[in-house]
Amino acid sequence: MTFEDQHLKYLQLALEEAKKCTPTPTAFCVGCVLVSQISAEPLVMSTGYSRELPGNTHAEANALSKFRSLPQEELCRFDPAASHAEILASADVYTTMEPCSIRTSGLSPCADALIDAQVKRCFIGVGEPDDFVQCEGAQKLVSAGIDVVWLKGLEEESLSVARRGH
Numbered sequence: 001m002t003f004e005d006q007h008l009k010y011l012q013l014a015l016e017e018a019k020k021c022t023p024t025p026t027a028f029c030v031g032c033v034l035v036s037q038i039s040a041e042p043l044v045m046s047t048g049y050s051r052e053l054p055g056n057t058h059a060e061a062n063a064l065s066k067f068r069s070l071p072q073e074e075l076c077r078f079d080p081a082a083s084h085a086e087i088l089a090s091a092d093v094y095t096t097m098e099p100c101s102i103r104t105s106g107l108s109p110c111a112d113a114l115i116d117a118q119v120k121r122c123f124i125g126v127g128e129p130d131d132f133v134q135c136e137g138a139q140k141l142v143s144a145g146i147d148v149v150w151l152k153g154l155e156e157e158s159l160s161v162a163r164r165g166h
């Protein structure tokens, strides 16, 4: 399997998450998958999509919250001794759209949440277009030392799913 194929399969999974979003005219429909690299082979840690959890919630923040809410005893499938924070520090993030750097609601942006979690790499389906704000999420991640990979192949689909409510 090529590097692209190996990672596109998780981005495809994130796209399936994005399709679960309830569309809204004022935000995008985004999906996210967290994959642990601490285990012998990559394992899905959690998934999330925009507005999945109550309130005006975003895909990446929801995937982080859902992983952090797993009980300690469920973490042994990733690593017998690691904490939530240690597993997150090994994580690859697959998101159909560039993590947001500014939120119109004033809530905390996803780029900041990923930086706080100290995730390893972030694979992105498509850059955020300037429909609402000027996004600098990828640049923020790079400045914080997180590897950013722009995956090729699902840009058009990621964008059309994201804009379903517009």
Ligand SMILES: Nc1nc(O)c(N)c(N[C@@H]2O[C@H](COP(=O)(O)O)[C@@H](O)[C@H]2O)n1
Pocket (backbone or CB within 6 Å): 026, 027, 028, 029, 030, 049, 050, 051, 056, 057, 058, 059, 060, 097, 098, 099, 100, 101, 102, 103, 104, 105, 106, 107, 110, 128, 132, 133, 135
């Ligand atoms: N990366 C990302 N994930 C999501 O789940 C999103 N909904 C977005 N959209 C971005 O967030 C802004 C909306 O902010 P509020 O939810 O109104 O606070 C929107 O302008 C996009 O930048 N991005």
